[in-house]
Amino acid sequence: MTEKVRVRFAPSPTGNLHVGGVRTALFNWLFARHVGGIFVLRIDDTDPERSKKEYLDNILEAMKWLGLNWDEGPGVGGPYAPYFESERMDRYKLMLDQLLAGGKAFKCWCNPAEIDEMRRQAAMQKRPPRYDGHCLNLKEGQREAYEREGRQPVIRYRLPEGPAVVLEDLVRGRIEFPRDMLDHFVIARSDGKPVYNYTTVLDEADLHITHVIRGDDHLSNTPKQVLLGEAMGFAPPKFAHLPQILGMDKARLSKRHGAAAVLDLRGDGYLPGCVLNFLALLGWSYNEKDELFTLQELVEKFTLERVGTAPAVFNSEKLEWMNGVYIRKMPADDLTADLSARLKEALGGKDGYDQALVADANYTGQVVTLLKDGLKVLAEVVDQGDFFFRKEVDWEEATKAKFMAWPKVGEILGTASVLAGKIEPFKSDLLEAAWRAGSAEGGYKFKDFIHPTRFALTGHSSGPSLFHLMEVLGRERCLARLASASILLKPV
Secondary structure, X not given: OOOOOEEEEOOOOOOOOEHHHXXXXXXXXXXHHHHOOEEEEOXXXXXXXXXXXXXXXXXXXHHHHHOOOOOEEOOOEOOOOOOEHHXXXXXXXHHHHHHHHOOOEEEEOOOHHHHHHHHHHHHHOOOOOOOOOOOOOOOHHHHHHHHHOOOOOEEEEOOOOOOOEEEEEOOOEEEEEOHHHOOOOXXXXXXXXXXXXXXXXXXHHHOOOOEEEEEHHXXXXXXXXXXXXXXXXXXXOEEEEEOOEEOOOOOEOOHHHOOOEHHHHHHHOOOHHHHHHHHHOOOEOOOOOOOOOOHHHHHHHOOXXXXXXXXXXXXXXXHHHHHHHHHHHOOHHHHHHHHHHHHHHHHOOOOOEOHHHHHOHXXXXXXXXXXXHHOOOOOHHHHHHHHHHEOOOOOOHHHHHHHHOOOOHHHHHHHHHHHHHHOOOOOHHHHHHHHHHHHHHHOOOHHHHHHHHHHHHHOOOOOOOHHHHHHHHOHXXXXXXXXXXXXXXXXX
């Protein structure tokens, strides 16, 4: 490439940053880093009613958390500032005036009801439902009459006659857009505010953007933007439209599919490297077998040629699996610190919990060490580790009913109490050996011996290694819980 590649991510601060937007940001970032280009962050905030500082802060924080640093944009600056659309209104007004003066745009006084009627008539005549150009050649008296009615005109682009608009998309190949798909579309509202298809063209040109990489939901906007660019005297950038992201049910991705705001993923305990790795595979692949990549490996391997056209599927189970892999790769000290902090934040000062244990760094560290290899997300440590800190066991009702109907549960828990009282030292290997011997002597299957013990100690039917959790709980707490369970499960 002879020119310096410049790409941009242009979110609107009208909501929190979600995974679909991050996938777009990531592909732009990877492309720029792969070819040694520039990644620009531009904020499309021309909607003052919906744009909020809290959303802007969310976008910037999410980008920073993921490590998607920008070369130009908010907080960084750059040679083509400003990078907020709201600070470029004078520029938009100037170009609008030039388009009007050059006959490439015109004012339209048609109201919504009249536009709807035009479209209805077109549909009845089996023509594309387009604006028919009513205000293109109004006489002076007609314009004055509309103004006396109090009508405020919009500004429309004047669509010239010509051949189809041809796009050589870097992902989808050659695409043709017939002119009859287009009309004299609005580029500024009646209150003077410019619309997206207008501002983005001028922004791309002024920021010297060479490649526009975005979701295919923008594909229908592309011919309008190409034509507008020509009217303004700009050569179009190269376009690459990414495949849409679907949920497992093949419906367009939404919150109900688990596509949370990015910082919600952080709160749930997803790791940034995992999120980027997972999102990179939504539409891009390196080969058919490799799925785990560091960010540097993604930079080295990423090309637009490997981006597909088929919709990508957001599989939340795969994301959880991948995050579990990343958790197990975390440095031990970092992981322990994170999980311990989550436990203390969730349980500290909460009724029903032994606050001395919550504050005991050594005890909490033992709990974390036992649980960490089974986690898919970091936040699971709270639910999975809850029973270690409770003053009294929170019994699962369904499991309790099962064991209450088990005739020998009292005998088993009595034997377990005897064994727990005499094992010395109270270590997992000795506990397991004693439980195996005790089950054999009592004529029980080993599994039938350990399941009631687990329920008595944790209130659950599954969890970490029974004998390791017993070692962490300690003899005193184990004996107290076995006694409580014996009373709880005693037949009426």
